[in-house]
Amino acid sequence: MASSPLKPHWEQPSHPAVLEVVIGAVDGAGEFSSKSVSKVTLPPFGLFANLSFPPCTMAEEPTYATVQCGKNKHLDLNSDLLYINHSCEPSLIFDTASQTVIAGPKGLVPGDELTFFYPSTEWSMAQPFDCLCGKPTCRGRISGARDMTKEQLEGMWLNGHIRELLAEQEQQSSETRDTVSEDLYDTDQTAQALRDALQHAEKVVEAARTALMCYARTTRTQQHKGVNGTNGIKAAANGHINGNSANGHHSNGHAANGCYNGASTAIGAVTGSLRRGPTSRELSGEMGGDTIDVV
Numbered sequence: 168m169a170s171s172p173l174k175p176h177w178e179q180p181s182h183p184a185v186l187e188v189v190i191g192a193v194d195g196a197g198e199f200s201s202k203s204v205s206k207v208t209l210p211p212f213g214l215f216a217n218l219s220f221p222p223c224t225m226a227e228e229p230t231y232a233t234v235q236c237g238k239n240k241h242l243d244l245n246s247d248l249l250y251i252n253h254s255c256e257p258s259l260i261f262d263t264a265s266q267t268v269i270a271g272p273k274g275l276v277p278g279d280e281l282t283f284f285y286p287s288t289e290w291s292m293a294q295p296f297d298c299l300c301g302k303p304t305c306r307g308r309i310s311g312a313r314d315m316t317k318e319q320l321e322g323m324w325l326n327g328h329i330r331e332l333l334a335e336q337e338q339q340s341s342e343t344r345d346t347v348s349e350d351l352y353d354t355d356q357t358a359q360a361l362r363d364a365l366q367h368a369e370k371v372v373e374a375a376r377t378a379l380m381c382y383a384r385t386t387r388t389q390q391h392k393g394v395n396g397t398n399g400i401k402a403a404a405n406g407h408i409n410g411n412s413a414n415g416h417h418s419n420g421h422a423a424n425g426c427y428n429g430a431s432t433a434i435g436a437v438t439g440s441l442r443r444g445p446t447s448r449e450l451s452g453e454m455g456g457d458t459i460d461v462v
């Protein structure tokens with residue numbers, strides 16, 4: 168794999184019927200370059216070579232010369248197949264499950280450069296490199312499928328172990344996202360304060376509505392009977408206001424004075440809130456009679 172200087176330890180040529188190795192000159196960066204070209208015509212997905220054992224052997228660990236063939240399995244090719252370079256638009260597919268190398272969807276003709284998409288087998292490469300394939304879809308830095316985006320892998324043929332590893336990676340990152348957003352929800356005090364403020368505002372609206380209804384009824388009663396509000400109505404108003412104050416938070420003193428004070432309490436709470444904005448004490452449910460300005 169790749170452009171590292173190879174010292175073949177196998178008898179060459181290893182695949183003379185299908186593959187020709189072309190050794191290039193040392194390039195400007197002092198890198199040794201090599202490539203391989205096809206000697207055969209193949210239909211789409213036609214069999215190019217087998218990944219047989221031998222010459223393949225299992226590798227102890229990934230190196231620039233290994234091909235990954237499982238989540239934690241790597242093989243040494245020990246043949247001229249090692250001269251098959253990476254391309255972002257490859258001519259070959261390395262299918263490690265069936266231990267075959269097959270032509271890509273366009274097939275092969277003699278003289279085609281033999282290439283495959285390294286991230287289709289490699290999760291995390293021992294020697295990342297900058298791809299110079301020059302194709303319109305070139306991915307640039309190639310370091311294995313682990314570091315590529317969904318878009319970069321879109322439409323590419325990938326081995327089963329790479330698909331499994333991508334699914335695990337996706338699962339882990341979505342679990343991380345869930346944990347982070349839950350933590351944020353629990354600890355975000357601004358969000359909590361706003362939820363409390365909304366709850367409080369709803370109570371104030373309800374108290375004002377109740378007080379208004381009560382006040383209107385009292386006024387009518389006074390007009391009809393010519394007397395001050397009755398105990399019954401005061402008690403009702405008291406009940407309403409206390410109910411709306413909820414959670415044992417007072418305003419009892421005001422409400423006990425009847426509908427008018429109840430209305431004042433509600434109005435005061437609203438105008439107070441508008442003037443100052445809710446304080447943190449109010450947000451935490453401590454809105455009391457003392458803090459309310461009667462208008």
Ligand SMILES: [Zn+2]
Pocket residue numbers: 254255256298299300301302304305306307
């Ligand atoms: Zn490329």
